[in-house]
Amino acid sequence: MRRIAIVGAGQAGLQLALGLRAEGYEVTVVSARTAEEIRAGRVLSTQVMFGPALALERAAGLRLWDEQAPRIDGLDLRFAAGPGTPPLSFSASFDGAAQSVDQRLKMAGWLELFEERGGRVEHRAVAADGLGPLAAEYDLTLVAAGRGALAEVFTRDDRHSPFEAPQRTLACVYLHGVTAADEQPDGMGPRMRVLATPEAGECIVMPALTLSGPCDILLWEAAPGGPYDCWQDRPGAEAVMERSLELMRTYAPWEYERFAAAKPTDAQATLFGSVVPTVRHPVAEVGPGSYVLGMADTVVVNDPVAGQGANNAAHCAASYLRSVLDHGEQPFDRPWMQHAFAAFWERARHASAFSNLLLAPPEHVGRALDAASRHPEVAHRLANVYVDPSDAPEWIMDADRTAAYLAAVGQP
CATH class of the missing domain: 3.30.9.40 (D-Amino Acid Oxidase; Chain A, domain 2)
Incomplete structure (x- = not known):
């Protein structure tokens, strides 16, 4: 049986851990806090989950609060x-x-559900120098620890990181x-x-x-x-x-x-x-020939202005789960890790680009907002870029494409 360790008990880590348990994998989650400590702690985020991410949770049987959470x-x-x-x-x-759903409620519930379904939880903090021994123990080790110190083991990818300082x-x-x-x-x-x-x-x-x-x-x-x-x-x-x-x-x-x-x-x-919006290289060497794979906002950090963080995490967990299942009994080596991240990045790159656009909107975005205020079709399309950022390059990321779209709907 493949043994997998996940460092971090947030949206991405727990969703993946529960998905792997459902497929029979032996999974250990390393969490710095217990479920009781999470519930009693400070709020963790300002999450909003759009329809596609909610569909992933529902398909995995993880929508425990559908009847209580407001639409x-x-x-x-x-x-x-x-x-x-x-x-x-x-x-x-x-x-x-x-x-x-308040992540104190959600993550505590999922952590308990993971244990109920036979998952193993180690309640301890992991430092960067602890990743090597952990990776040596498991077939695959993933880091889903958010923007903390463990993210620093993954080097910055300057190609996709346009900001050097927080924009908000x-x-x-x-x-x-x-x-x-x-x-x-x-x-x-x-x-x-x-x-x-x-x-x-x-x-x-x-x-x-x-x-x-x-x-x-x-x-x-x-x-x-x-x-x-x-x-x-x-x-x-x-x-x-x-x-x-x-x-x-x-x-x-x-x-x-x-x-x-x-x-x-x-x-x-x-x-x-x-938050400094940052994309990091997804694979880190933590020992001679030993690698760990970063997840969600450990390696792709967006400012929350577009509400993409928790959605990215859900899509990352679903994408990595598919990559693990498709890999069968082959070793989880560095090329596989790069390939797994590349599959996730196909969606995440649009979420990052759209979030960064809203932090410093160019003039053509103002023209789109003006058109949206007068034309329901434009308003609907703009609202749903939040839901599916892959539509953004088709019309809102580029001044010429924005002008062509607005002309087509009669809004010069």
């Missing part, structure tokens, strides 16, 4: 040049509802008591809401499920040095809410009343940080 039926996007400037805006439906500083809070928006005339339900302001950054709101029930996640994507960039002191949850209301009063007054009575879901409901 996210579409996208409301507003683009304002500055405070007091009437924003361009549109609402459009997603092709298939999205959902967001990030702050989020999970909230109860946000007033629901009215339904759209066409019956579309709750939407993910995005306000983009060039001088400030983005304010993003999404319905979600947390440990204490349905909630809303508020994410500030702050342009460094701009008015949203005010989280260096990492305030407590109540202070985050007070400061958020001050920002909304100026930059999103239509949201202010909806959030006026909101309260943090718990004392651990905030997260702060920043």
Whole structure:
């Protein structure tokens, strides 16, 4: 029986571990925390899972919260040049509802499910120098430990890493008591809401499920040095809410009343940080002739502005599972690892490019937003690039293709 080790108990690592167990592989997950510690800890992310990623989870029998998690039926996007400037805006439906589940709830549940299904869990931290002994013990070792120190064993790929520094500083809070928006005339339900302001950054709101029930996640994507960039002191949850209301009063007054009575879901409901969007070479040598393979945001890190992180992780786990199963009893050598990553990169490259585009949108993206505010077909296509970024190169990544598409739909 093939023995596989996965370092990290997040979306990618646990989804792959559960998939491999279902196929009879002997799998060990190395997790720095127990399920109880994950539930009791700080929120991990601002995840939103779009339809294709949810389909992968459902096919694997991992959608444990389908009935409890709120639907996210579409996208409301507003683009304002500055405070007091009437924003361009549109609402459009997603092709298939999205959902967001607090990863404290999800990862703790999956970790327990993995053990129930016969998987082995080692609760310990692994340092970079511990990867060599681990890899010597198993037929295949994968690193799914996120952006921490273990990611540094994988070298940066400058071809796909255009930024040297974070393009946004990030702050989020999970909230109860946000007033629901009215339904759209066409019956579309709750939407993910995005306000983009060039001088400030983005304010993003999404319905979600947390440990204490349905909630809303508020994410500030702050342009460094701009008015949203005010989280260096990492305030407590109540202070985050007070400061958020001050920002909304100026930059999103239509949201202010909806959030006026909101309260943090718990004392651990905030997260702060920043991300340097980076692609790393996926294979690292950790001993003479001994290699490990990186997964998801260990080797492909995107800013969360386009909501691609958890989706990339789900697609990575599904892609790697197919590569393992197709490989049979052959050795998991370096060429196989490169091939496995290349199969995943076919999708991940579009998610990275689209995320990076939103961090520094060129002029033609503004023209597309303007057209979307007046033309439902353009709005629908733009909203669904979030769902399937592989459509982005066909029209939104290139000024000439954008112009040709807008001309074709009658929007010069």
